[in-house]
Amino acid sequence: MKRTDDSNAVADGGSRVEEFSFETTTSDVEVTWKERLGDFYTEFVYKPGLVAWDDRRTRIGGIILTVYILIGTVGAWFYPEPISNQVPRNLAPFQDWSAPLGSTQSGVDVLAMAIHATPSMLIMIATGGIFATAIALVIGTVAGYSGGTVDAVLTSFSDIAMTIPGLPLIMVLAVVFRPDNPVLIGILITVNYWAGLGRSIRSQVLTLREASYVEASRTMGVSTPRILFKDIIPNLMPFVLVNFANAARYVVFTSVGLYYLGILPTSVPNWGIQLNNAYKQAGALVGTSALYQLVVPMVMIMGIALSLILLAQGLDRVFNPRVRTRLAGESSSLEESDENTEVMSQ
Amino acid sequence: MRDDSTSRSDVYSRRHLLAMAGTAGAAALAGCSGGGDDDNGGDGTGDGSQIYDKKHISRVNQVPTNIQWNPSNPSSYAQASQNLLFDRFAQYNLAKNEFVPYAVTDWSFGDKSFTMKLRDGLTWANGDAVTADDIVTQLKLGMHTGTGYADYTKSIEAKDDSTVVMHFSQPVNKTIVKFQVLVNNHVQQKKSVFGKYLNKIEKDEKSGLHELQNFAWKEPIASGPFAFESTSQQQVVTKRRDDHPDSDKINFETYSYLYMEGNQSVYNAMTSNQIDSVATAFTPPHILDQLPKSWQEIKFPSGVGYGLVPQFDHKHAGDRAVRQAIAYVLDRKAIVKNAGPASKKPAELSVGIASSAVDKWLGDSRNDFTDYGKSESKTAKAEAVLKDAGYKKQGGTWHDSDGDVVKLPVQVPSGWSDWVTATQTVVDQLNSFGFKSSVDGRTFGNLQGQVWPNGNFVLASGSWLPGGGQATFPYFSLRQMMLENYRGFTYNYPAANENRGGNHGTVTVPKRGGSGEMTVNPSERLKAMSHATDEAKVTEIAVEQAWVTNQDLPMLPVAEKQTQSFLTGDVWDIPEKGAEVSKVRWPETWLPRLGKMNYASN
Numbered sequence: 028m029k030r031t032d033d034s035n036a037v038a039d040g041g042s043r044v045e046e047f048s049f050e051t052t053t054s055d056v057e058v059t060w061k062e063r064l065g066d067f068y069t070e071f072v073y074k075p076g077l078v079a080w081d082d083r084r085t086r087i088g089g090i091i092l093t094v095y096i097l098i099g100t101v102g103a104w105f106y107p108e109p110i111s112n113q114v115p116r117n118l119a120p121f122q123d124w125s126a127p128l129g130s131t132q133s134g135v136d137v138l139a140m141a142i143h144a145t146p147s148m149l150i151m152i153a154t155g156g157i158f159a160t161a162i163a164l165v166i167g168t169v170a171g172y173s174g175g176t177v178d179a180v181l182t183s184f185s186d187i188a189m190t191i192p193g194l195p196l197i198m199v200l201a202v203v204f205r206p207d208n209p210v211l212i213g214i215l216i217t218v219n220y221w222a223g224l225g226r227s228i229r230s231q232v233l234t235l236r237e238a239s240y241v242e243a244s245r246t247m248g249v250s251t252p253r254i255l256f257k258d259i260i261p262n263l264m265p266f267v268l269v270n271f272a273n274a275a276r277y278v279v280f281t282s283v284g285l286y287y288l289g290i291l292p293t294s295v296p297n298w299g300i301q302l303n304n305a306y307k308q309a310g311a312l313v314g315t316s317a318l319y320q321l322v323v324p325m326v327m328i329m330g331i332a333l334s335l336i337l338l339a340q341g342l343d344r345v346f347n348p349r350v351r352t353r354l355a356g357e358s359s360s361l362e363e364s365d366e367n368t369e370v371m372s373q
Numbered sequence: 374m375r376d377d378s379t380s381r382s383d384v385y386s387r388r389h390l391l392a393m394a395g396t397a398g399a400a401a402l403a404g405c406s407g408g409g410d411d412d413n414g415g416d417g418t419g420d421g422s423q424i425y426d427k428k429h430i431s432r433v434n435q436v437p438t439n440i441q442w443n444p445s446n447p448s449s450y451a452q453a454s455q456n457l458l459f460d461r462f463a464q465y466n467l468a469k470n471e472f473v474p475y476a477v478t479d480w481s482f483g484d485k486s487f488t489m490k491l492r493d494g495l496t497w498a499n500g501d502a503v504t505a506d507d508i509v510t511q512l513k514l515g516m517h518t519g520t521g522y523a524d525y526t527k528s529i530e531a532k533d534d535s536t537v538v539m540h541f542s543q544p545v546n547k548t549i550v551k552f553q554v555l556v557n558n559h560v561q562q563k564k565s566v567f568g569k570y571l572n573k574i575e576k577d578e579k580s581g582l583h584e585l586q587n588f589a590w591k592e593p594i595a596s597g598p599f600a601f602e603s604t605s606q607q608q609v610v611t612k613r614r615d616d617h618p619d620s621d622k623i624n625f626e627t628y629s630y631l632y633m634e635g636n637q638s639v640y641n642a643m644t645s646n647q648i649d650s651v652a653t654a655f656t657p658p659h660i661l662d663q664l665p666k667s668w669q670e671i672k673f674p675s676g677v678g679y680g681l682v683p684q685f686d687h688k689h690a691g692d693r694a695v696r697q698a699i700a701y702v703l704d705r706k707a708i709v710k711n712a713g714p715a716s717k718k719p720a721e722l723s724v725g726i727a728s729s730a731v732d733k734w735l736g737d738s739r740n741d742f743t744d745y746g747k748s749e750s751k752t753a754k755a756e757a758v759l760k761d762a763g764y765k766k767q768g769g770t771w772h773d774s775d776g777d778v779v780k781l782p783v784q785v786p787s788g789w790s791d792w793v794t795a796t797q798t799v800v801d802q803l804n805s806f807g808f809k810s811s812v813d814g815r816t817f818g819n820l821q822g823q824v825w826p827n828g829n830f831v832l833a834s835g836s837w838l839p840g841g842g843q844a845t846f847p848y849f850s851l852r853q854m855m856l857e858n859y860r861g862f863t864y865n866y867p868a869a870n871e872n873r874g875g876n877h878g879t880v881t882v883p884k885r886g887g888s889g890e891m892t893v894n895p896s897e898r899l900k901a902m903s904h905a906t907d908e909a910k911v912t913e914i915a916v917e918q919a920w921v922t923n924q925d926l927p928m929l930p931v932a933e934k935q936t937q938s939f940l941t942g943d944v945w946d947i948p949e950k951g952a953e954v955s956k957v958r959w960p961e962t963w964l965p966r967l968g969k970m971n972y973a974s975n
Contacts, residue, residue, distance in 0.1 A: 111801040112707050132657070133711035133798055289787055294811045304797075306637055308790050313640045314663040 075345045085341025091334035099145035109139040109296060120319045129319050132309060137301075137323050144296040144327070147209035148279065152331075154213030155220075155278035160271045163221040167228025168255055168263070172236055182229065189222035197281065198290050207294040216281045217274060224270050228263060235259050265343050272339030276332050283328055298324035424613065426626050427972045429945070430648045431961050432639055433630035434788060435818040437604040441589035444561060445518050445570075447861025447872070449589070449822040453652050454609050454630050456962040458595040459559035460495070464963060465552070465842040467673045468953035472551055475966075476503075476560045476596070480551075485543065487550050491535040494618045495560065498600035503560055505531035510571055511562035512539065512554070517574050517582060519857060519870040521553040521849075524900040543904040546911065552843040560596040586872065598966060599628045607632055622968030634816055635788030643668060643939065650961035650970075651939040655791035658715055667943040673956040675936035676727070676844025678720060679712070679795050680837035681783065681929040682830070682858065685865040685874075689779045690831045694762030696926040697745070699781070699832075701755035702806045703799060706748035709932045712795035716937060719747050720837075720930035725854035725922035726915070727838055728933055730845045734915045741886040742923045752806055771807045780809045784824070785834040787814035792834050795931065821860065828863035828874060835860050837928045841958050847915040848902050854928045855895045855918070866927050868895040882924040885917075895921060940964075946973045 079085040107113065111133040120129040126136040170181035197216055206212050235241060241258050249257075260267075285291045286299025293300050305311040305320035312321070431453065433440070439449045442458065451458075460476035474480075479490040495503035509531045516523045528540045539554070570588065574581030593601050598619050599611035609630040613623055631648060633639050639654045641647075643664055653675070661670060681699070683690035690696065705719035721728035723745045724735075731739065745751065756766070763774040771779040781803055785796040796812050803810035815824065825833060838844040839853035853859065857870045869875025877896040884891050895918055902914040922928075938960050940947045948955050948969050957963045964970035 110805065111711060111798040116711065133794055133801075289814050292811060293814070307635055307787070308794050308797075310637060310640055310657065310660050310790070312637070313644060313660050316659045 078345045079341060082341040082344050084337040085344070088334045088337030088339075088341055091330055092338065095145060095149065095331055095334065098142055099149045102142045103146045106139055106142045107136070108143055109135045111135050113139070120323075128323050131304065131320060137320055140296055140301050141298065141323050141327050144298050144301065144324070147295045148282070148297065148331070150209040151213040151216070151282055152275040152278050152335075154210045155217045156213075156271045156275040158214045159217035159221040159224065159274040160267055163224035163228055163270070164260070164263070164267055166221070167225040168232050168259055170225075171229035171232025172251065172255060172259060178229075182226075185222040185225045188219045189226070191219055193219055194281075197285065201285060201290050205292045207292050209295060212282060212291060212295075213278055216278050216285075220274055220277060224274070228266070231263055231266060232259055235262055265345075268342045268345075269339045272335045272342070276335045279328060279332055279335075298327050422621075423624055423974065424626055425624055425972045425974065427944075428627040428629055429625055429650065429965075429970075429972075430608075431628070431630050431650045431652065432633050432642070432648055432654070433609060434634060434786075435632070435821070436606065437609045437630065437632050438606055439818055439822055440604065440609065441591050442561070442593035442601075443567075443585075443588050443590035444559075445514055445585050446588055446590075447586075447821075448826045449818065450861070452821075453959070453962075454611065455559060455561070456652075456959055457599050457611060457628060457965075458593055458597050458601055459561040460492075460597050460966075461556065462489070462558045462560070463551075463555035464957050465556045466953065466957055467842055468956035470842065472555060473957075477555060480555065482547055482550070485541045485545075487539040487541070487545075487554065488532070489537045489539075489554075491537070492618060493535070495596065496616050497563055498595040498614060500616070501563075501565070502534075503596055504534050504564075505537045507562070507564045508537045508560070510564040510568050511558065511560075512537070513571055514562055514567060514574070514585065515558075517571075517578065518586070519872060521557070521852060521857075521903075522550065525549075525903045544906050545903055546848070546906060548846060549848055549903050552841075552846070552849065556841065556843070561593075563594055563596075566590070566594065582872075597962075598623055602627075619966045619968075623965050623971065624974070625972040628965075634818075636790040637788075640664075643941075646941065646943060649941050649943075649945060652959040652961055653936050653938055655713060655716065655789065655934075656937050656939075657713055657791075665941075665943070667941045669940050669942060669947060669950050671938040671940065671955045671960050672716075672935050673938070674844075675934050675958075676838050676841045677836045677936070678727075678838040678933040679717075679792055679931045680720070680835060681799070681931065682833040682835040682862050682864050683926070683929070684828060684830050684832070685867070686828065687831050688777070689773065689781065691865075692762065693925060694758050694764070695779065695781075696929065697743075697758045698755040698806075699803065699808075700745035700926055700929055701751040701758065702802055702808075703929070703931065704746065704748060704750045704802060705931050707802075708795050708798045711798045712791045712932065713934075717791070717932045717934045719932055721747065723923055723926065723930055724919040725837065725851040725928070725930075726847045726919050727845045727850055730847065734847050734912060735919060736912075738885070738916050742920065750802060750806070755806060766807055769807055770809060778809050781832055782811045782813045783832045783834065784813045784815065784820060784830045786817035786820055788817060789834075791934075796834055799931070825860065825862045828865060830862075832929075833862060833864075835862055835928070837930045838933065847919065848899065848911075851895070851902075851915070851918045851922065852899055854922050856899065858928075864927075868927070870896075880921055880925055882921055885920045893917065893921060940970065942973075944973050946971050 079089065114126040114130045114134055114136050115123065116130060116134040117132055118126050118130040120137075121127065122129070126138065128138040128141070130136055166181050166185060170178045196219060200215055200218065204211070204215070206215055236259070241254060244254050244258055282291070282297065283299035283302070286293070286297040287303045289303065301324040302321060305317060305324070309317035309320050311317040433453045435449065435452055440451050440454070441449050442451050442455055444450060444455070462477040463475050464473040465471070466473055476492050476495060477489045478492045481488050489508070491503060491505060491508065497503060509529050512522070512529045516526060516529070522539070525541050525543065525545045526539050527542045530538050530540070532538050570581060570585040573584060591604075595601055595611070595614070598614055598617040600614050602610040602612045604610070611628045613626050613628070614620055631642070633642060636654050636656070639651055640656065640660050643651065646665060646667070656670070683696055685691040700723050709717045709719045718728060721731045722739070722742055724731070724742065726734055735742065759771060764779065765772050773779060783796050783800055785792050787793060793812070793814060800810045800812050820833075824830060835858060837850070837854055839849045839859060843849040855866065855868050856875070857873055858864070863874040865874035867875055867878035868880050870877070877894065879892050879894045881890050881892045883889070898914055898918055902911055902918075905911045905914065940961060948964065954967065954969060955964065961970070
């Protein structure tokens, strides 16, 4: 595809572009699929993984998130679903192994409620996060890079989306559509969350498009989509990923809030519903006897929020080229120069 | 300056200051001359003549600005304050099981008539005297809206200014009259306000009724000892009147109702002493233990029971087979154990008769009745009933003959914690069986204001018993189930009253204890029951109509409960715990009238 573009393009002075091409694909060296896969693994899995693992925050965040994923898949598969009268009523935590974290006054296992809320919550988080960042990324980069009318139209569109008050809008939509599919709920919650993110991505793109390497690509006649995908978006990734984690956190808190308020239909188990039941049915805030029913879902919410924050902070490093090359063992001089700088600064 | 104020507050407690303000206020009141010469306020001699500038705060569970006080309009009708603002004709004491005269001081039965004598000196808050004409207007409006006594009353007249006579078409069961006329009525629909609706109805019943039932009376003229003052988003405020016959028994100035939606906020308000009384709030034992010692719990049989009201216009809930399947599936004992076994009992039998009265009224015929299972889920029976009616179970879910999934969302007021717990268990049991059910919790104000009167529900949580002392008498419970639920559900049962979406139609059910079918008209039969003066006839109709409710299930009974009412004794003089006088609906509005809930001045 690239080659076709290039071969059809005519540079100044009428010469064929091929003569000036910097494309590596024109090289005579044959690259096998295996090698390509190997390269891909090194570039996109091994190195980021190494950098990520090196950072304590990513490590802890990643472990916590993995635990949640395990709970949401294996746990929800094996552990019985919450239903009234599955265990004796009003068990305190750590008393009876049929309900390790206690049971409600209806004989529902508190742990089962917490576990079975996880799968739909993870789906909600993923769809909400992907939806918000994807829309923001598309609109932000296209608007920022294209400029002109396209920019004006897209920017006005996101401005309009931004000025609609988010929570009331979500509440109205939730009441009208009564969504019970976690995918839909995830999208519903971030229905206008992307707008602010799109705006900031656009500003980033505005700076990046003037960068020398982007200008170089343009001079060489590289197509716009290719510039966007090769030069612009990779440079935005740290920003986008950090914001993905934040969007995911927003989905957690908003969905819990909406469930707690009873605005979303209660057909899917959720920590918010659990909190609502603990407060309203068990009277968990009067005295301490039912407090555990409040604490369990709170811990679940805090855990996943914490893991997302840690991941967001840690991922920042994954996309930092200097940290990355150093840890992958390709450049020891950088490390030394770091130390030198430190010495010098002392 | 600072020192001075500190020393003053040392000398005068807040209560003393209040008392002094009260004395000044009392001296200014023309109607309370007794306190005028006793200027030595503050020491609280308790001679009953002082009026303290003190506010008693009770609880209401509707947004106050939405409340209206026209009893003929079920939408957003007041749930607590009407008992204070208006005088009941008579009170029914649930401990002694007796009628206590109040606005009607004397009543007597003729062969086909009932005569009531109004209390001397009763006035409306605007100064007009309460006359027999007012009462006649109100009772006549009740005749048109299908209130119970309309079944047997021929005419109502004012004999003189304070005597009202009701003429019956035939002799009537006295207990029925006493409950329906005396206990269920307040002196409320003043002729100067409601007379025009009666005129319209007498000219054109349909449009007149429509207007009456849409009239929201937002600034009521009280007949009780407190007059309506104002409403805000937060509270309803009422002020003590001077010209009520019981005014001299009340020593505080203001009575207000604070808006609290859920039981949880009530618990918090009680724990922090923000309120002084609660008419009814389900309170489990572990919360009771947390309340300050000044709170007194008053328990009495409420005559109210948790049940499900099916929407007869709905494809599935309107289908008798589905209702019977639901009745088979529900394990009432498990539901009650979840929702509060200390204050509730499962309904004995799925009929329109209170559990304690089932044996007495049904006797041996009880064995003929379908036992849907009090403490078990009879799922095999439920499956059989559904399959006979053409339903199929596919992939674990029941579908009707058109292939539609049987969806049964259950509505419940989200703040009624025990009812929500019961509903959650009901929903779990229905889902386990293969219906698609879910809890639809909304605020009580929303449900009672808009949703229920418009019939927007599939299954709604409602009371299958009529409340109070009448609940154990089958005439009332059967009426509540079939003809007119007091909560104002438009449930479109063919046999129901028109204002509940019915047309007094007939119901066909299998014959009891035999083959074949029987067609009866519940409205006609209950009318006949009210006229029946001999026990045998009453029993015969009770059994027959109970059988109809058992087969057709116009409502699904689940539980019966005890009311938990609360008063605080921190700054209020209240009767001692367990006092019989408190066991009425409702103590916090009844006791002040007797001078038994006053501000404790010492």
